[in-house]
Amino acid sequence: MCGIVGYVGENGCVEVLMEGLGHLEYRGYDSAGLALAAPDTDEIWRVRRVGPLRNLTEALAETNGSLGGVRSGIGHTRWATHGRPTEANAHPHVGAAGNARAEAGRVAVVHNGIVENHAGLRRELESRGHGFVSETDTEVIAHLLSERVEAGEGLREAVAATLGRLTGSFAIAAVSADEPDTIVAARHQSPLIVGLGEGENFLASAVQALVGRTRRFLVVENGEIATITGSKVGITTPDGRPVERDYFEVDWSPEAVELGGYEDYMHKEIHEQPGALARTLSGRLDTEGNLDLSELDLDLTDIDRVVVAACGTAYHAGLLGKTVIERLCRIPVDVEIASEYRYSDPIGDGRTLVVAISQSGETTDTLAAVESARGFGGKVLALTNTRDSLITREADAVLLTHAGPEIAVASTKAFTTQIAAMYLLALGLAEARGTLPEDGRRELGQELRRSPDRVEEALALLEGEDGVSRMRRAVGIFEEARCSLFLGRGVSFPIALEGALKLKEISYLPSEGYPAGEMKHGPIALVDDYCPVVAILGHGVYREKTLSNVEETMARGARVITVAAEGDPEAERVAESTLPLPASALETPELSPLVVCVPLQLLAYHVAKFRGLDVDKPRNLAKSVTVE
Numbered sequence: 001m002c003g004i005v006g007y008v009g010e011n012g013c014v015e016v017l018m019e020g021l022g023h024l025e026y027r028g029y030d031s032a033g034l035a036l037a038a039p040d041t042d043e044i045w046r047v048r049r050v051g052p053l054r055n056l057t058e059a060l061a062e063t064n065g066s067l068g069g070v071r072s073g074i075g076h077t078r079w080a081t082h083g084r085p086t087e088a089n090a091h092p093h094v095g096a097a098g099n100a101r102a103e104a105g106r107v108a109v110v111h112n113g114i115v116e117n118h119a120g121l122r123r124e125l126e127s128r129g130h131g132f133v134s135e136t137d138t139e140v141i142a143h144l145l146s147e148r149v150e151a152g153e154g155l156r157e158a159v160a161a162t163l164g165r166l167t168g169s170f171a172i173a174a175v176s177a178d179e180p181d182t183i184v185a186a187r188h189q190s191p192l193i194v195g196l197g198e199g200e201n202f203l204a205s206a207v208q209a210l211v212g213r214t215r216r217f218l219v220v221e222n223g224e225i226a227t228i229t230g231s232k233v234g235i236t237t238p239d240g241r242p243v244e245r246d247y248f249e250v251d252w253s254p255e256a257v258e259l260g261g262y263e264d265y266m267h268k269e270i271h272e273q274p275g276a277l278a279r280t281l282s283g284r285l286d287t288e289g290n291l292d293l294s295e296l297d298l299d300l301t302d303i304d305r306v307v308v309a310a311c312g313t314a315y316h317a318g319l320l321g322k323t324v325i326e327r328l329c330r331i332p333v334d335v336e337i338a339s340e341y342r343y344s345d346p347i348g349d350g351r352t353l354v355v356a357i358s359q360s361g362e363t364t365d366t367l368a369a370v371e372s373a374r375g376f377g378g379k380v381l382a383l384t385n386t387r388d389s390l391i392t393r394e395a396d397a398v399l400l401t402h403a404g405p406e407i408a409v410a411s412t413k414a415f416t417t418q419i420a421a422m423y424l425l426a427l428g429l430a431e432a433r434g435t436l437p438e439d440g441r442r443e444l445g446q447e448l449r450r451s452p453d454r455v456e457e458a459l460a461l462l463e464g465e466d467g468v469s470r471m472r473r474a475v476g477i478f479e480e481a482r483c484s485l486f487l488g489r490g491v492s493f494p495i496a497l498e499g500a501l502k503l504k505e506i507s508y509l510p511s512e513g514y515p516a517g518e519m520k521h522g523p524i525a526l527v528d529d530y531c532p533v534v535a536i537l538g539h540g541v542y543r544e545k546t547l548s549n550v551e552e553t554m555a556r557g558a559r560v561i562t563v564a565a566e567g568d569p570e571a572e573r574v575a576e577s578t579l580p581l582p583a584s585a586l587e588t589p590e591l592s593p594l595v596v597c598v599p600l601q602l603l604a605y606h607v608a609k610f611r612g613l614d615v616d617k618p619r620n621l622a623k624s625v626t627v628e
Contacts, residue, residue, distance in 0.1 A: 361389020
């Protein structure tokens with residue numbers, strides 16, 4: 001979950017590292033630091049600070065330009081697993097015996113992951129005279145490396161030997177004063193990529209860190225070691241055998257990771273949803289609604305059960321996929337929380353399709369679910385936003401969303417593109433199984449193609465003069481709230497879950513999503529003047545039933561916000577504020593979630609802004625969960 005970046009070259013090492021850390025700050029941000037091969041010395045210098053990255057920037061400014069000649073270094077943004085957010089626990093860590101408290105050392109290391117056997121290794125190292133100054137598991141890696149380097153081993157050999165001592169998940173990068181123009185990196189389960197340049201080379205946890213610096217990347221696979229200099233990159237097995245691998249290219253532009261006039265990444269990414277949806281659907285649905293999923297290279301006729309494994313927001317996309325697949329394809333779908341699935345002794349066979357959804361493609365729990373599917377012989381489809389991520393290399397087939405980089409921790413455009421991809425899969429299964437007439441498939445495909453326009457219309461309506469006034473009233477309802485309930489029925493229930501999750505993620509208000517009919521079976525006990533109710537009204541019987549449930553909360557003092565078609569008189573009657581949607585967005589119920597989620601994203605955003613909170617980097621959360 002932490003962010004790693006590295007650079008070797010002649011072109012402003014510190015600037016490159018800080019830029020990369022800025023792009024990775026969403027992965028962790030309780031502290032940050034650099035380790036630099038200081039010019040004209042035989043030491044590795046560290047600069048570390050607790051808090052946001054600007055604190056590290058200020059510390060670097062105090063060096064008065066003395067780091068301008070640095071040619072290599074590593075950087076880190078931390079999301080704490082072992083030890084509190086303190087400067088002593090911040091990365092990079094050094095391990096020189098007797099010099100661990102200094103801001104300089106012979107060897108420095110950064111780490112993403114967890115060393116499960118760190119306690120035993122610490123006791124062993126302490127028995128040999130090593131002094132520890134942090135509470136982290138990472139510091140044992142620094143001491144193991146420094147011990148070997150001080151004994152005369154090269155850094156690559158020291159890393160190779162140290163890997164054999166570690167149990168857990170890790171991506172590490174190390175620098176040594178004895179080899180100041182070299183970075184050695186390795187990984188097991190946690191992500192790591194190498195960026196290729198001209199006369200310079202890069203290292204990072206994710207492609208986002210290096211957008212604008214290079215478009216060419218190499219993946220470091222489990223158990224491999226990368227040795228990086230300014231002129232070359234070598235990847236080897238731990239025993240030194242060279243690994244040949246083709247690079248891949250990404251088409252993300254530098255502008256994709258810039259704010260571009262928006263105040264926050266979350267607001268920008270909400271507004272990027274029409275374009276992200278259009279890219280995800282492009283080439284897969286033509287203007288007549290015909291589907292092309294030949295990229296999957298899967299025999300969808302050989303599937304009689306689907307299991308979706310996902311976490312958080314992706315889990316909610318999976319719930320929507322379940323509803324649509326079962327309705328269109330008439331096959332059972334189970335949606336599993338990935339962190340639980342691996343321990344549930346899962347059942348399946350070769351006719352089970354496991355759909356693993358992960359925006360980053362690096363989510364540890366979802367990767368473990370893939371392993372579980374392998375255990376019973378299931379087929380695995382990876383649904384991800386990140387080309388050449390870990391999950392794409394473990395799956396039988398890949399369905400890429402094309403959301404582009406998503407920087408804000410709270411997912412928005414990744415969610416809507418995941419929903420769209422699940423709908424494409426549903427259409428593909430229906431076509432393969434012959435459960436939906438061709439005319440019906442085409443009609444639904446045509447409507448799905450219109451979804452980017454529907455989202456565009458919704459944004460215009462919500463951020464027009466009337467929409468802004470309604471949103472302001474809705475936000476005011478939350479001013480003294482102590483909790484909230486989000487209610488929906490049918491396909492609106494997963495959106496209620498997602499709306500509640502967004503609000504609690506970035507505003508820190510306890511919020512729960514419930515099927516509207518279940519509200520009477522417990523949650524109604526929460527309802528009073530200080531527990532707002534947000535109700536999603538659809539069409540038909542679901543709308544009427546939800547209105548009835550809302551009136552039950554009103555009778556107990558609830559202040560109600562509705563999400564409904566523009567001009568819906570019943571929605572206006574029961575609500576203090578109605579967040580309006582184009583009526584056309586609700587006419588095809590299966591597809592309505594793509595639009596209905598937008599006002600709830602904006603509601604969470606504006607409530608958090610009203611409370612003076614950082615919407616892009618909510619406390620305690622990280623974008624990519626790469627530890628269990």
